[in-house]
Amino acid sequence: MSINRRLAATTARLLPGLNPSEGSGRVLVAALKLFAERGYAGASVRDVAAAAGVKPATIYAHYASKEHILAELCRVGHDEQYRGVRTAVLESGGESREQIVAYVRAHVGFHTTYPMLAVVSNSELHVLSEDLGAATFVLRRESEGLLQDIIKRGVQSGTFKVVDPWLAVAAIGGMGLRVAYWFSPAYKLSAEQVADGYAEFALRLLAADRPPVARAQAG
Amino acid sequence: MSINRRLAATTARLLPGLNPSEGSGRVLVAALKLFAERGYAGASVRDVAAAAGVKPATIYAHYASKEHILAELCRVGHDEQYRGVRTAVLESGGESREQIVAYVRAHVGFHTTYPMLAVVSNSELHVLSEDLGAATFVLRRESEGLLQDIIKRGVQSGTFKVVDPWLAVAAIGGMGLRVAYWFSPAYKLSAEQVADGYAEFALRLLAADRPPVARAQAG
DNA sequence: TTGCCTAACTAACGATCGTTCGGTTAGCTT
DNA sequence: AAGCTAACCGAACGATCGTTAGTTAGGCAA
Numbered sequence A, B: 001m002s003i004n005r006r007l008a009a010t011t012a013r014l015l016p017g018l019n020p021s022e023g024s025g026r027v028l029v030a031a032l033k034l035f036a037e038r039g040y041a042g043a044s045v046r047d048v049a050a051a052a053g054v055k056p057a058t059i060y061a062h063y064a065s066k067e068h069i070l071a072e073l074c075r076v077g078h079d080e081q082y083r084g085v086r087t088a089v090l091e092s093g094g095e096s097r098e099q100i101v102a103y104v105r106a107h108v109g110f111h112t113t114y115p116m117l118a119v120v121s122n123s124e125l126h127v128l129s130e131d132l133g134a135a136t137f138v139l140r141r142e143s144e145g146l147l148q149d150i151i152k153r154g155v156q157s158g159t160f161k162v163v164d165p166w167l168a169v170a171a172i173g174g175m176g177l178r179v180a181y182w183f184s185p186a187y188k189l190s191a192e193q194v195a196d197g198y199a200e201f202a203l204r205l206l207a208a209d210r211p212p213v214a215r216a217q218a219g
Numbered sequence C: 001t002t003g004c005c006t007a008a009c010t011a012a013c014g015a016t017c018g019t020t021c022g023g024t025t026a027g028c029t030t
Numbered sequence D: 001a002a003g004c005t006a007a008c009c010g011a012a013c014g015a016t017c018g019t020t021a022g023t024t025a026g027g028c029a030a
Helices: A023-038 A045-050 A055-064 A066-091 A096-113 A114-123 A130-156 A165-182 A190-205 B023-038 B043-052 B056-062 B066-091 B095-111 B117-123 B129-155 B166-180 B191-205
Strands: none
Touching: A023 A045, A023 A055, A023 A066, A023 A114, A023 B066, A045 A055, A045 A066, A055 A114, A055 B191, A066 A096, A066 A114, A066 A130, A096 A114, A096 A130, A096 A165, A096 A190, A114 B095, A165 A190, A165 B166, A165 B191, A190 B095, A190 B166, A190 B191, B023 B043, B023 B066, B023 B117, B043 B056, B056 B095, B066 B095, B066 B117, B066 B129, B095 B117, B095 B166, B117 B166, B129 B166, B166 B191
């Protein structure tokens, strides 16, 4: 339509295994796209139904309410994000440097792979009632807590140097969040390159020591 | 109401001189608060009218449509933001280091001083038609272009070291944007401290040289 | 007082909102 | 062939949406 798009991505990707032509999945993908592009309140149930190739009444055969659709998207999104960063950090070495790189690469990777899911589950979360949002809030806190723990540990060991660890959490988390809005496969840098760049940014932001062993290479 | 607030700020601050009890200003401040907290589509004209202490019809004596209210908020917000960073950079010295510090401090300062204005003018902008959003888009490009120019200049002079200047623009801009969502006067750090911290983060992210003259002090 | 202007109001328009109810279809089991 | 189940749809409910037309109240000039 117009120049002012909410996010650069144009295709709604949901987790593998959930996309298929089954009714419930079609509705979820359609809602993902419309909620991402227009916001939850800006996309009507009729819009979602039309995009899913279904009549409005059919949606209520799969979801109890419009809010339940959003709750499911938020839960799936935060679940995948937390799963990604947690796995990446666990599989990295014990060094704080490695952990931050693993976290940021996974974090940015989620926002480039699932931009619409990231936008919806982060910027529409406030609509959910306390009950429907509870599961998502837990995951959000876990993700943020993990990053905070990595940074605090690195500061204590002297690897990182920041005045306030939480401010670094906010900065690193914030710059990663925004990636979902401007990244698209058509961007001049690949998702891998963006993730690498942001990981380097995070290391610099934390004033991280150069790697302990030889193979050092500056950004 | 619930835990899940869209942003931490609770009071709607508009630019000085626009707040007063005059009808048009009351409506604008009320719309600012509700659009920030619930989103443009999530806040009805009746809600805005009630918050402003007037009847719905009165709003149309001051603004042609609901969209015009949003357009005005977006314009004011981007105008103030651009004015702030531009002035700060111009008043700083010619050194790239000083310019980045000035830019980031002003950028973060805007987001801590006018969090609701920042949230609305950045995350509801996509609703505006091409016509109504045109003025705002120009200002947005100017702001981003200014940051990009500062970084490019610093890279050319060897002060900064980044592989892709635009990626640094995205990272620095993104981390500043998010401040509007979590900052509140009740936060443990003052707005000044947050701005200082983010300026330091930006310098580190760009791998800036230590200041050329003596008075160097590490973060 | 009269007339006018501004600003706010009451009341309502048609459209669209989320949601529900009852019925229809398609496919499988027996 | 008969019966069951799950999925889907047509039609409509009351509520709320953005917006407008017409009216009323108050201040000021004549």
